[in-house]
Amino acid sequence: MKKIIFALTVLITLGLQAQTPEARGLQIAKAAEQADLGFNSSTVNLKMTLKNKNGQTSQRSLTTKTLELNEDGDKSLIVFNSPKDVKGTSTLTFTHKVGSDDQWLFLPSIKRVKRISSNNKSGPFVGSEFAYEDLSSQEVEKYTYKFIEEKGSLLVVEQDPVDPKSGYTRRLVTYNKDKGYRMEKVEFYDRKNALLKTLIYSDYKAYKSKFWRAGKFVMTNHQSNKETILEFSDYNFDVNLSDEDFTQVALQRI
């Protein structure tokens, strides 16, 4: 009898250990990607509010179009509506699962498209607390993973960026497994592994009863005490955009 208990204990322990934290982390990230598959394309308007630690604010407004791709990373197009001086300026980005992304910018003042060749995705996006890498498409291949803990329906996974030029050593991402693995919170640790920023997602809505999108992102920088709020409105999942809408020519048409 004792032998059987012992054998069972060993089996159970082995069974639990069969999946390493790394594998479980990856599994969760893939599950999240899987849950969001099939939205094809979407457009959304977004208002960005920058706040410094004295509470002074500054606003920008943008429109974003996204095209889902499976074999490679998503394509996105961002158009600036304000401030006035940059109205009509737009960026086109092809995210790649491996290697650096391609990016073009259309400048209406000179009516030309410029290609930005840079490995830098870690800098602040238009002076905000969001880095470009925080906003770009979250491809599974861009990180290595490690499962940390489970708290009810919440799963915490550590993600280490593959890109050596990333501004972070790691991110701690909290997924909600009951709500299509949507992200609830991300904590960013800087190069010296000190907590730099926290991003909280709120006002979630499930579009087409499947695709969870947050209505509001609040990014707080703990080191500078600055804050950036993103408010999304008018999500549209029925625009049926195609590759033609994400070309340099299309960029100039906006």
Added chain:
Amino acid sequence: MNAIKKAGNATNVFARSWANFVIKFKWPILLVTLFLAVGLGSQGNMEFDGDYHVFFSKSNPELEAFDALQEKYTKDDNVILVLSPSNGNVFTKKNLTAIEELTTEAWNTPYSSRVDALTNFQHTSADGDDLYVDDLSYESSLKTDAEVLEIKEKALKEPLLVNRILNEEGSVTAINITVRLPGIDLNEIPGEVTPFVRKMIADFKEKHPDFEVHTSGLIPMNTAFFESSMKDMGLTMIMLIIVIITTFILTRNIWSTLATLVVVIFSIMSAIGFVGIMGIKMTPPSAVFPTMILTLAVADSIHILVTMLQKMRRDGLNKADALKESIRLNFMPVFITSLTTVIGFLTMNFGDVPPFWDLGNITAFGMTMAFLYSTTTLPALMAVLPVKSKVKKEGTKVRKNWYVSLGNFVVKQPVRLTVISFFVIGGLTYLATKNAFNDEFINYFDESVQFRTDTDYISDNLTGIYNIEYSIGSGESGGINNPEYLKSLNAFEDWLNEQPEVVHVNAFSEVARRVNRSMHGDDESYYRVPDNREEAAQYLLLYELSLPFGLDLNNQINVDKSETRVTVTVDNITSADMIVFSKKGEDWLKNNAPEAMHAIGVSPTLMFSKLGFRQADSMLKGNIIALILISLVLMLALKNFKLGLLSIVPNVTPVLVGFGIWALYKAQINTGMVIVFGMTLGIIVDDTVHFMSKFLRARRELGYNAKQAVVYAFETVGKALVTTTIVLLAGFAVLSTSSFALNSYMARITVIIILAALIIDFILLPSLLILTSRKEEAVAKNMEEAQIAFDK
């Protein structure tokens, strides 16, 4: 006269009953004072604050302006690491690889928010409509010789690098680490940033022995402040040894030396308790308080002990009687001198520099406690200790001593000495006006401090350490892209670059020019600010999108894009020149730019430059009040209005003499020296009090004429004044060895002033006393030579 006599008797009665009380209850008094000292001492909590902000009061307008600027952009405390490869060329594969490695490691500095180096400089280039933004030297170990050469050419042409991160020869380069301190814990710099940086440098040097590394910046400066506080506190031990030796020589008694030691240690313990209770953080100026208290407190004990032992040895009194007599004779003088010293130190509160408030308050408290312990613990201890003394058989014949000879010398020629004295004092006073304020904070540290020598190296070989910043507004949101604004900013940048004292200018107009060139396929003719607002705004948007983590423009442009920051690095120039230069910049903007662009210059350099003037202005009132108060105390103590007024001369002139001699020595004064007037006034007044009171006693009680009274005063207090002066000189001489100029200069001029005070009290004061008493000399006794009893 009767009323005064009564008052005099009253103090005598009080002092006598005090002495009786102390001796009767010697054990309880010892216990109570021990508990008091230990109790206060147990509250002690010595924390050091090295942040340079401590030198500025909350209401300091320069500090407010600088903080406002830092709020708008980023708070930039920094560490500059300067690397000099032994081959004299930064641009080799090996050297670039080492620099890149150290740059990567520098990102791990606690609280770092930005690292600017040669290798991670964001170089922009264009090829048609393709814009390339990348590290100047990424993965340097893989570069070919041709690529290294190309990097060198790019770097030496880059205005943002040359004279800031790289010298013109390409032989010395810097890594600038910007640190954003939360400012919550005093330990952030000394406990976290500094140890990390030091270890990083040590590791780097071990791996790359062919590099010399020098360190400067605001963080190392704070560390130097912190370490010099600790070091100056260490001077206390030296002073303690001096106190023991001096007391022993003067009293020739081991028990007296022990009792004195107990008194000064109790006083310091109490002061440390005061520091803890008040939550005062130690800074370089205030960290000298133990030495100050030691120096000043020991005089009280010596006066009481010397008289007591004299009574035992010479007059054959028993211990208790000698003690009582000593207290009766010394209670008032010790009280008065303590009071004036306390007043002198408290005047430091009138100044505008918080560390000196602390120094003044701690020392004032310590002196009050020293008075208490000298009149309680000291006699109680002497009553308990087995003090024995042989009665010396001494003849009644007058012993001629040096002091009497000096007295006779003065008495013979009062007019001549007065004239000579005033002539000398007048000349030195004129010279005193030739002193100029200079608070170059690098020079606060002498060459024994590594921060100083490293910083000098950096100024000599790479860039300036002093800077001035202007936050230049456009008057509207997004207005920094307005061509009018950019043109004016560019003109300001050009004007600054033409100024001889300017080493480097960092202005947003340079960014605008560079991006404009890149947008036109690197065509040099477009190296100018854009002509069109939308163009400028869109170029900037594009450029900002291409910058990496920590190298953004947030330190240069505000959130609203309505203001930009101009940072001007200048040569090592004096405080006065710095103020003039900053004003010149402000005036240029007023005369050449639209109103929204008018700005005032701010920076830590400028804050220190103006500190001395601000301190002097605010201390003026305090000094006048101190002079009035102390003169009043003197009038009351001497019970003589005329002599009280007269005392102003020997109390004020030593300071004039001191600064006059200083003009011959250095001619540059700093903030630390502003407090000297009030402080020394409280100390040197003791000489005057002692001398005048003996003079008056001879006149009133012994019926001597002025000349006889002067000789009597010389004979009775001459030696005491010389010995206390020696103790004071020793104390301040110890402080003058400080490596920190606010302390060492203050101590050095105090040495001069105390010495001058003694000379003036021995030459000018007696002459004046004789001259002002002339009219009353009608009934003077004719005396060949002053012959007076030794008794006080």
